[in-house]
Amino acid sequence: MQLFDEDNLSPVRRRTLERLTHAALKLYQENKFPSPEEITREAEYAKVTLRSYFSTHSEFVEYVVKRVIGAFEKPKMTADPEENIARLLSWGYGELFSHEALMRDAMRIAQHRWQTRQEEGSHEGESFLKKSNRREALAEALAPLESQLPPEKVQKLIMLMSVLYGTEALTVLKDTFGMEQEEIVELTTWGAKLMLHQALQEET
Known part of the structure; x- marks a missing residue:
């Protein structure tokens, strides 16, 4: 404590x-x-x-x-969710790469805490992931969709895009596929746009 x-x-x-x-x-x-x-x-x-x-x-x-x-200054969001996601991923991965060792250590500790809770049969305690600002940042970026999609679909997009945005994705794409920062930003932005286009297409 x-x-x-x-x-x-x-x-x-x-x-x-x-x-x-x-x-x-x-x-x-x-x-x-x-x-x-x-x-x-x-x-x-x-x-x-x-x-x-x-x-x-x-x-x-x-x-x-x-x-x-807490010192991060997120990019200003616009009325275009696609542009917002592109800005957020470009900025976010820039910050993650700038603090890569710290974020990897935080993820390592979160995994160790999970293991300890499993061994003790306890489900108490909040992980680093829940305390991150990822969900709030994605919700703000996708806020313009609230007039175009039902709330449950916007929430699904937030959950799916959270898989593309964070230390976990950086670790997999960099360590497994040898990708650099610009390549990761390009790939995750492409994936996020695919999700967004699919969700909008389903409503037409």
Whole structure:
């Protein structure tokens, strides 16, 4: 669990947290999955420092992901859903590639949490995926369809397109098929447009 109230941190504690966060991001930019020891060493703090803020390393990673996602500035949406999806995928994959190691580490932790819950027979806890802004971003991009398609069909498009947009798709397309960023954007945009055209055609 998070062991602090971010709105009531002392200046010293806030500076320490910022240094830890920046140290982690620096190491992730070097394509590492940094350990707590590596992060505190990079930030020039004692090993126990991180534990005074978070009870587990995975919670610190989640905090860093939320900070990064919170700083994202999504492209402005238009009245054209096809243009919106193209903009969103181009921008989104740019951000994912910029923070690839961090996002892969978050996905790894989410999978480990799932395994732990299965072993314990527990279904409690929320995954990183549920806390991402993917669903909201796609809903905003497809909002112009609300006057053209029934709500349940718009929701189906959001769910299907979420498979094309995110760290999971990046991992499969890059690692399995050797695709680069521009190729992934082109392919996923093409796939999303196919879905969109099919949904609209079914209504005519």
